[in-house]
Amino acid sequence: MSQPPAPLPPTLAANPRLAVWLDFAEPGVVTIRSGKVEYGQGVWTALTQIAAEELDVDLRRVQIAPVSTATSPDEGITSGSRSIEESGSALRQACAQARFAFLSVAADLLGAEVTALAVTDGEITDGGARTGLSYWSLSGRGLLDRAAGEPRPAKAPARWSVAGRSVPRIDIPDKVTGRPRFVHDLVLPSMRYGRVVRPPAPAAVLLSPGDPSLPGDVVTVRDGSFLGVVAPTDRTALAAAAALARAASWQVTESLPDEQDLKGFLLSAPEQAVTIDEQHDESAAAAVTQTLTAEFTRPFLAHASMAPSCAIARWDGGEVTVWSHTQGPFALRGAIATGLGLAPGQVTVNHVEGAGAYGHNGADDAAMDAVLLARAVPGRPVRVLWRREDEMSWAPLGSAMLARLSAGLDAGGRIACWRQDVWSNGFIGRPGTGGEPRLLALAHLAGGQPISPAADGPPTGAMGSTRNAVPGYDIADRVVVRHRLLTMPIRTSSLRSLGAFLNVFAIESFMDELAAAAGAEPVAFRLAHLSDPRARRVIEQVTDLAGWAGRTGGGDGVGYGLGYARYKGLAGYCAAVARIEAETDVRLTHLWLAVDVGRVINPDGVINQVEGGAIQSASWALRERVRFDRTRITSLSWDTYPILRFTEVPQVEVRIVDAPRERETGAGEVAQGPVAGAIGNAVADAVGVRVRDLPLTREQVAQAIENS
Amino acid sequence: MEQQLHVTVNGESRALACEPDAPLLDVLRHELGLSGPRFGCGLGLCGACFVLIDGQARSSCDFPAWAAEGRQVTTVEGLLDGDTLDAVQQAFIDEQAAQCGYCTSGMVVSAVALLRGNPSPTEQQVREALDGNLCRCGAHRRVIGAVMKAASEVAGRAAG
Numbered sequence: 001m002s003q004p005p006a007p008l009p010p011t012l013a014a015n016p017r018l019a020v021w022l023d024f025a026e027p028g029v030v031t032i033r034s035g036k037v038e039y040g041q042g043v044w045t046a047l048t049q050i051a052a053e054e055l056d057v058d059l060r061r062v063q064i065a066p067v068s069t070a071t072s073p074d075e076g077i078t079s080g081s082r083s084i085e086e087s088g089s090a091l092r093q094a095c096a097q098a099r100f101a102f103l104s105v106a107a108d109l110l111g112a113e114v115t116a117l118a119v120t121d122g123e124i125t126d127g128g129a130r131t132g133l134s135y136w137s138l139s140g141r142g143l144l145d146r147a148a149g150e151p152r153p154a155k156a157p158a159r160w161s162v163a164g165r166s167v168p169r170i171d172i173p174d175k176v177t178g179r180p181r182f183v184h185d186l187v188l189p190s191m192r193y194g195r196v197v198r199p200p201a202p203a204a205v206l207l208s209p210g211d212p213s214l215p216g217d218v219v220t221v222r223d224g225s226f227l228g229v230v231a232p233t234d235r236t237a238l239a240a241a242a243a244l245a246r247a248a249s250w251q252v253t254e255s256l257p258d259e260q261d262l263k264g265f266l267l268s269a270p271e272q273a274v275t276i277d278e279q280h281d282e283s284a285a286a287a288v289t290q291t292l293t294a295e296f297t298r299p300f301l302a303h304a305s306m307a308p309s310c311a312i313a314r315w316d317g318g319e320v321t322v323w324s325h326t327q328g329p330f331a332l333r334g335a336i337a338t339g340l341g342l343a344p345g346q347v348t349v350n351h352v353e354g355a356g357a358y359g360h361n362g363a364d365d366a367a368m369d370a371v372l373l374a375r376a377v378p379g380r381p382v383r384v385l386w387r388r389e390d391e392m393s394w395a396p397l398g399s400a401m402l403a404r405l406s407a408g409l410d411a412g413g414r415i416a417c418w419r420q421d422v423w424s425n426g427f428i429g430r431p432g433t434g435g436e437p438r439l440l441a442l443a444h445l446a447g448g449q450p451i452s453p454a455a456d457g458p459p460t461g462a463m464g465s466t467r468n469a470v471p472g473y474d475i476a477d478r479v480v481v482r483h484r485l486l487t488m489p490i491r492t493s494s495l496r497s498l499g500a501f502l503n504v505f506a507i508e509s510f511m512d513e514l515a516a517a518a519g520a521e522p523v524a525f526r527l528a529h530l531s532d533p534r535a536r537r538v539i540e541q542v543t544d545l546a547g548w549a550g551r552t553g554g555g556d557g558v559g560y561g562l563g564y565a566r567y568k569g570l571a572g573y574c575a576a577v578a579r580i581e582a583e584t585d586v587r588l589t590h591l592w593l594a595v596d597v598g599r600v601i602n603p604d605g606v607i608n609q610v611e612g613g614a615i616q617s618a619s620w621a622l623r624e625r626v627r628f629d630r631t632r633i634t635s636l637s638w639d640t641y642p643i644l645r646f647t648e649v650p651q652v653e654v655r656i657v658d659a660p661r662e663r664e665t666g667a668g669e670v671a672q673g674p675v676a677g678a679i680g681n682a683v684a685d686a687v688g689v690r691v692r693d694l695p696l697t698r699e700q701v702a703q704a705i706e707n708s
Numbered sequence: 709m710e711q712q713l714h715v716t717v718n719g720e721s722r723a724l725a726c727e728p729d730a731p732l733l734d735v736l737r738h739e740l741g742l743s744g745p746r747f748g749c750g751l752g753l754c755g756a757c758f759v760l761i762d763g764q765a766r767s768s769c770d771f772p773a774w775a776a777e778g779r780q781v782t783t784v785e786g787l788l789d790g791d792t793l794d795a796v797q798q799a800f801i802d803e804q805a806a807q808c809g810y811c812t813s814g815m816v817v818s819a820v821a822l823l824r825g826n827p828s829p830t831e832q833q834v835r836e837a838l839d840g841n842l843c844r845c846g847a848h849r850r851v852i853g854a855v856m857k858a859a860s861e862v863a864g865r866a867a868g
Contacts, residue, residue: 040808175809176797178744178784185743306844308808356808356845388749638753646838649848707810
């Protein structure tokens, strides 16, 4: 049985030429092209599985080409856990159509019925016998030089033999042996090294670059408040940049909010309020017998990638070539072109891997830096590497947020109404958003405009600061309002899971508070408000995995907590249980997770993503807070921005709840919110006091106990 | 002012001209073209640049080149025996113990140093040995598992 045909996947419809997606030009090899980039999430491995499955070739024959705006399909940004859903669907369909095109021609040549033909590792067979034809023997006929046609039925998951199984990631061997793989490792002929001298604060104007004595082979670039150098070696460039930084004089203005009063900042800044969800049931609202209200906050959070951003650019007359670890090569191409007044066709962006990216970090900005410096030495590639402190202070951050929740219980202990208000800077600020390049260096050039406050996407519970702000529980009467700030003293943009991390932390903390007010057990209380069977299943599975019913502790320094959400309200389901010990510090000892992400291409890849998301979320929840004074960010290193370490990470156990008939969804962000909720509830269980302000450090817990 | 540096890197003795205060990491990456040791922070706080210096795992970004004079330096590339991976490297692949992999070479180096001194570590000892290596993707659990697996395989080989 085959799947019934669906409409053409959107990114295939947008890039319809089949030869863009795959070719058989190299004998014995299938080359596939995707617009989605690899940054450690394993997407390339999953995409090769999909292609191998649909084409009936050995997985080892499938090679994925690096993403380049010159040759790859434009599939937008690699973000939002949409790669398997978008690129996977498009590639699967492109491969299904390619396979059918080759079999149709083979049938004509052989005088056979196309339905009698099959493919075994790329060889075309007729009734099981080899025909001498293959994808490669027919590859000269231009069969892929056409647009995708009517959708073809794809292979049913029940017949999968390559997809749906755990396979080793294709990129890991290079990474354990230290082979060059990252853009940081790329050395091009005649390459020069550039470094940028960033202003000492977000609101700073370069008065004079001074006149430091620099080696004769160093080229200095100054345009407005953009200051940089190009040198024969990185070491010379770094030293020259340091000398320039010492010599330069700047006018610095205080422009940052009071870090000790983020609530005050969020509530007093000018804002745009929009109701993103509204559903009224007057009889439910009238039945309320008790009302609870609470506020939850998170601080600014940093991407804090392991590698500072890096890029290479070459300026050849009117042509610009860029090598970057951007998550959006096509958007970056457009932004660079807009920023320099070029046509997009004059700019080529080649993706090369970087360290893990968790949203919009400094990658794109480093690329713009490299282009501006390369313009000073035409014909030579210029590599720019940011310093750690620049990465921490100049890459966009995930916004501080406040969620105010209010809910009413009826006499039977059911939630009758819910209101949620979310204050935040926007999460949508990637290059090209709103037609604006939004690249850091452009704002520093003479006449450059400051980057405007980040947008927040369509007003729904799936996007921006209100991602997951609509509770996934059965509540008849509810209102959810987004308050997007209209000033942006600290540059914000997308960070893994956007608003879901705080919203789910708030909702799941509040669910436990409501359960206590209703005199109900937290899991039973949730299940009583959840009719979606997939939601119920992940909660039942995780409580089984964690041994929830037989847990001990609670109030004696050991605590358990549960958190649940369906990501974006429409994607993967995840429930988490946390166990913590709170003695002198908050120590997270265990995390158990159950996820339902629909059909799974690479189960071990899903587990790896969920584990990673869980540990990162735990690090945010327990440790992370970007510090700053009134002029500048002061969290500049791992000392001042601590993250969870090897001696602090919990045991993590992940169970995939099988759902082969459900649409595949991403796994990389499902854990972010539920883990935060589970940890918050475990802390409350252990210490008997609710801590509503993240991170849940010893100091914050002590403060909450003092205030209780 | 450049000076001659004599150092053995991955078993090969080298004489290099370099600025004495250049970090060893710069010499390894830029002069010798080794991409395994990676720049992460420049302050010795993240472990991405770890190498073995006379058998001890330590950061190379804050280790001045002059101090490497006459020493044995091993990078992650130097752990291979021909095409054969070190047991730790193989265990990282077997356990799929990475996401982005930028921090992986430093972790492999730390784990190799640990197992040379303590072939049968407890999980807590593995965690402590790797505490100077940061991972932002959250691959910790798999990394710990990989090091434990490498230890048991090395022990199995020695016993067998």
